[in-house]
Amino acid sequence: MAELIQRSFYARSAVVVARDLLGHWLVREIAGVRLVGRIVETEAYLGEEDAASHAFRGPTPRNRSMFGPPGHAYVYLIYGMHHCLNIVTGPVGKGQAVLIRAVEPLEGLDVMRMNRKGVPLRQLTNGPGKLCQAFAIDKTLDGHDLCLAQALWLEAGPPPQETICQGPRIGVRGDDKALSRPWRFFLKNNPFISPNSLNNHPCNASMHSDTR
DNA sequence: GTCAAGATTAGT
């Protein structure tokens, strides 16, 4: 098994972590069965300075895990029907997190297809709500420690060969500043990024793989 | 207590 990602990785700015998360593996274990997805799209959310962030107005019962230690999950229900998975980053109390927007299925495809019946491979995990359904991630995992290698964690994957693109975040509200922030990161031309990102080429400031 | 809005998705 690949190397477990340590807490020090998460204890940095959400913007940096969001980009560095591309190519790493999201691992879910259910009843001994292993599901793995390669992270191909993320979004960074900061704390009280970011009008698009759930943490913008300070801690509440829902977002309380955002203000906890880095390396934990923040999972919430949106539109009454879809769950979204975030990774808490940065210093305790800042309210930073990274939304996992899309992964490329690597292991446990059969279970993922079971959780999302009749869905084409390409659309199995190409959105924040879709990947949570495929990986059976819900609010019971809110606050879960990702550094324990239990139930849900991340492992280091090989550095991505694809170009890293960035652009404005999808579906967010807030002030003009928040809307203009290029804090969505994704792997160029990867078939498993969200439909929105696929249509969002050309990417803003393209850069190449990080110095992993 | 009330109520509008939501870091989405699938279907018309």
Next chain:
DNA sequence: CTAATCTTGACG
């Protein structure tokens, strides 16, 4: 473009 579906948080 719109419905689905229900929790949250702001306000009073």
